[in-house]
Amino acid sequence: MSALKGRGERRDKPQITRTRDTTLPGTSVGAPTTDHIRYDLTGIEHQYDTLLSELPGTDVCFALKACPVDEVLRCLADRGAGFDTASPAEIRQALQAGARPHRIHYGNTIKSDHDIAAAHRLGVRTFATDSLEDVTAIAENAPGARVFCRLATSGQGALWGLNRKFGCDPEDAVRIMAAARSAGLVPAGLSVHVGSQQMTGEAWQQALDTLAGTLLALAGRGIVPDHVNLGGGLPALGYLDRRGTPLDPPLDKILTVLREGMEHLNGLAAAPLRFVLEPGRHLVADHGAVRAHVVRLTERTGPDGRPARWLYLSAGKFNGLYEMDQVTHPLVFPGRETDEHVPAIVAGPTCDGDDAYGGGRHPASVPRTLASGDPVWILSAGAYAPSYTTQGFNGIRPLPCVCVRGPEGLPLT
Numbered sequence: 001m002s003a004l005k006g007r008g009e010r011r012d013k014p015q016i017t018r019t020r021d022t023t024l025p026g027t028s029v030g031a032p033t034t035d036h037i038r039y040d041l042t043g044i045e046h047q048y049d050t051l052l053s054e055l056p057g058t059d060v061c062f063a064l065k066a067c068p069v070d071e072v073l074r075c076l077a078d079r080g081a082g083f084d085t086a087s088p089a090e091i092r093q094a095l096q097a098g099a100r101p102h103r104i105h106y107g108n109t110i111k112s113d114h115d116i117a118a119a120h121r122l123g124v125r126t127f128a129t130d131s132l133e134d135v136t137a138i139a140e141n142a143p144g145a146r147v148f149c150r151l152a153t154s155g156q157g158a159l160w161g162l163n164r165k166f167g168c169d170p171e172d173a174v175r176i177m178a179a180a181r182s183a184g185l186v187p188a189g190l191s192v193h194v195g196s197q198q199m200t201g202e203a204w205q206q207a208l209d210t211l212a213g214t215l216l217a218l219a220g221r222g223i224v225p226d227h228v229n230l231g232g233g234l235p236a237l238g239y240l241d242r243r244g245t246p247l248d249p250p251l252d253k254i255l256t257v258l259r260e261g262m263e264h265l266n267g268l269a270a271a272p273l274r275f276v277l278e279p280g281r282h283l284v285a286d287h288g289a290v291r292a293h294v295v296r297l298t299e300r301t302g303p304d305g306r307p308a309r310w311l312y313l314s315a316g317k318f319n320g321l322y323e324m325d326q327v328t329h330p331l332v333f334p335g336r337e338t339d340e341h342v343p344a345i346v347a348g349p350t351c352d353g354d355d356a357y358g359g360g361r362h363p364a365s366v367p368r369t370l371a372s373g374d375p376v377w378i379l380s381a382g383a384y385a386p387s388y389t390t391q392g393f394n395g396i397r398p399l400p401c402v403c404v405r406g407p408e409g410l411p412l413t
């Protein structure tokens with residue numbers, strides 16, 4: 001399997017651009033290293049194009065939080081993507097990447113008066129909401145703006161549920177949209193987010209059913225939204241579970257549910273609907289890899305009196321791989337593939353006990369011959385790694401990002 005789906009067929013010489021200063025010392029434990037996060041821009045473009053061909057007519061707004069890397073944003077903006085943003089700083093970054101303000105929406109339901117006004121000054125005119133308080137604040141600080149109301153979902157079937165903290169029920173949504181209209185805002189849409197790395201088509205079906213019921217209830221109040229935002233949640237394909245088995249999300253089924261659901265919603269809506277998607281991880285996860293190195297492979301006696309091997313790598317939970325409690329990233333040890341393999345718990349380099357892959361409970365199969373300094377590729381690590389990183393915990397700096405074009409840029413499993 002290629003963990004890096006959709007890599008282009010061109011065999012151009014890779015062009016390498018650096019997005020952060022890779023000469024910073026201390027990007028990892030030990031001596032200066034070449035550790036970095038590498039993105040294959042060709043793969044990201046191909047992923048974007050494939051999504052559009054699977055769900056034609058949709059408007060793809062990349063969830064910027066998943067990969068706030070300028071080159072990646074520029075390549076998506078050049079391709080016509082819009083952006084889902086969560087703060088004025090993200091809006092500025094999307095604008096700098098070349099997005100026009102009308103292609104950017106403020107998708108965070110949680111925002112201060114100050115941030116709403118700042119977004120409005122930057123030219124953003126479309127805001128997510130899920131409460132009457134937020135609608136009042138938008139009306140005061142972004143008069144006349146378009147709002148879309150986020151409906152709550154159960155989060156079931158997702159690795160990260162995103163439920164409870166966001167979204168309202170359909171009855172509240174009708175009240176909120178009516179209040180928006182009374183406050184001089186445009187009640188423009190509805191949205192959902194089924195949870196990140198959503199693994200089931202059923203979750204999408206439930207969300208689409210809730211959207212359908214809410215659209216009908218809104219129509220009863222004379223409110224006719226012009227769009228439905230289906231949020232993020234589309235899965236990455238390259239992750240393993242904690243035991244090292246491929247997660248294998250049913251992407252084809254999910255896409256079928258989405259296609260049929262959009263058709264159904266359009267059939268019952270009083271006016272044609274535009275459909276927005278906010279994919280984050282689906283576009284970038286499998287096209288980014290962390291290039292780290294082996295700190296040490298050790299063997300000690302475990303608490304049960306049996307020998308236990310631990311493989312410490314230079315990258316872990318505190319420099320990008322924050323999600324490793326939930327998913328396991330495939331590892332590639334260049335040049336060691338045919339060496340004898342042994343089981344070892346894999347962990348990051350810090351003094352924190354939580355900094356262990358898969359919660360530190362499930363050993364991976366690793367080459368016995370690994371030596372300190374050996375390179376390792378941590379695959380399917382392109383989503384959220386540049387954003388989920390600490391600044392200086394144990395002296396570790398965020399990993400620099402390197403963007404390449406061409407198939408040689410990333411390793412294959």
Ligand SMILES: Cc1ncc(COP(=O)(O)O)c(C=O)c1O
Pocket residue numbers: 063066084107108193195196197231232233234278279280281282
């Ligand atoms: C509002 C919103 N949209 C989109 C996303 C992207 O989700 P994913 O990476 O699962 O596609 C997120 C992630 O938290 C989000 O909060």
